[in-house]
């Protein structure tokens with residue numbers, strides 16, 4: 367174990383080698399972890415409001431969580447995709463999916479802030495998402511739960527009409543040069559459950575592969591009813607063909623309401639825009655977009671190797687791992703070597719598409735990652751182990767136990783054409799006795815393996831934040847020097863910005879009171895405010911005047927029904943406060959910013975509704991004698 371300790375030890379003052387961007391599952395956040403140390407560097411709120419910094423509570427960030435259902439301050443965040451250029455990491459953005467109220471988020475890797483959230487319409491549960499193509503042309507969002515789609519008449523149908531009325535959707539979301547996300551088109555498919563996916567790469571660039579289960583089309587007791595068939599499907603999508611149909615005008619514009627939320631870096635404000643329509647393609651009528659390939663049995667992971675030739679389907683209930691060959695799939699399509707069709711979609715013959723199978727890998731294969739040296743690593747949920755095997759010979763090379771019941775695996779760069787290799791992290795679903803017990807709920811757990819040699823070596827256990835699903839790690843050198851250290855005050859275009867103390871003021875507009883406030887070590891301006899009345903809504907627009915790294919100020923006021931705000935240097939954040947009683951209420955800075963942080967405070971006086979106390983504000987007034 368002495369050996370293991372030296373492998374994970376990052377000396378005080380030294381940096382980790384990788385940033386690991388880890389999903390938080392049902393906490394709706396991502397965490398940023400250093401590898402190999404396992405140290406948590408940051409929690410980034412994405413789909414969940416976070417009182418710690420006011421995300422989802424400040425007036426500026428509330429629109430980020432707007433949806434067609436209104437404000438939805440929580441989601442179940444499963445998978446991470448890092449942006450790519452030519453099949454390799456480029457360090458620009460991380461994408462993450464919201465599973466429950468279908469959404470995709472883009473996180474800017476220069477600020478580690480959520481920059482954009484796009485809702486996905488006509489989708490019941492966005493699990494197979496946000497996988498990315500090799501030049502970040504598209505990320506995908508596909509439905510876990512098929513549902514009836516369309517207008518009220520099309521959707522108000524009995525649940526037992528699943529076969530006729532329920533549809534899956536696969537959305538291709540284009541990513542602009544500036545990262546802007548847009549639903550380019552949506553494929554409407556037969557009703558099944560899409561689980562996971564990967565884009566093709568290299569020779570298979572232009573294709574996307576999705577695992578599908580519940581091809582039984584069950585709508586009740588899926589545990590039994592969706593486990594009937596011997597084989598479900600991998601769905602192969604030719605998205606270049608879909609693009610061609612779009613160009614030819616074969617798409618159909620359909621009314622659909624969904625929110626598109628963007629954080630604007632000049633104003634430090636998010637704007638939510640309600641979108642009205644989406645372009646759909648019918649892959650049954652329009653041939654050659656999708657094909658099904660039989661895959662044993664309720665496949666979960668669907669992973670493409672770095673060369674782009676092999677597609678690994680991991681059937682949760684299968685006793686083997688099938689590996690498909692892209693070359694053979696193309697040949698089968700050219701030869702029309704189909705065994706039939708499923709709801710009008712051609713089904714390729716299993717044997718024709720198969721490269722081979724990994725025999726007796728273990729029980730409950732879920733996910734596969736690659737090291738770029740010709741090896742694949744598959745997680746085995748039921749037998750709690752990682753199995754390393756050779757992509758060409760399909761021979762099992764090594765096994766390592768996990769503690770316990772491993773879900774996702776992550777090798778730095780594992781889903782790219784050039785994995786960075788070296789480490790593998792197992793994200794385990796069950797923790798039991800690995801840490802000091804903490805009542806009925808135990809933290810989830812990650813385990814770090816050294817994979818540089820022939821044998822995998824477990825070198826570290828560490829707890830995670832939330833329930834980790836997928837994670838993707840990137841060399842620190844690709845992003846550490848691009849970090850924004852503070853926002854330039856002169857570039858701040860917030861409508862309520864206050865660029866110097868001399869400009870701080872309090873303005874009444876009807877029953878709205880706008881406080882143009884500044885913060886700098888160690889006071890607010892103004893720090894005495896009078897003339898606010900019961901029935902008013904007070905907006906504290908706090909601009910942090912600091913122009914220095916790592917000096918946020920916080921702002922909190924007694925009785926606020928929301929949270930604090932944490933204002934980064936050079937930016938403006940707004941806390942809305944509705945006074946609920948007459949009297950004098952203190953506010954203060956929450957983030958220990960200087961030796962006189964405890965002095966960073968102020969008072970606001972609230973008078974009765976009919977009061978004639980005029981608005982006044984000040985800083986540094988001497989005490990009355």
Ligand code: RUQ
Nearest residue numbers: 444773774835836
């Ligand atoms: S899925 S294990 Cu979203 Cu495997 Cu998490």
Ligand code: CUA
Nearest residue numbers: 955957959963
């Ligand atoms: Cu500002 Cu503490």
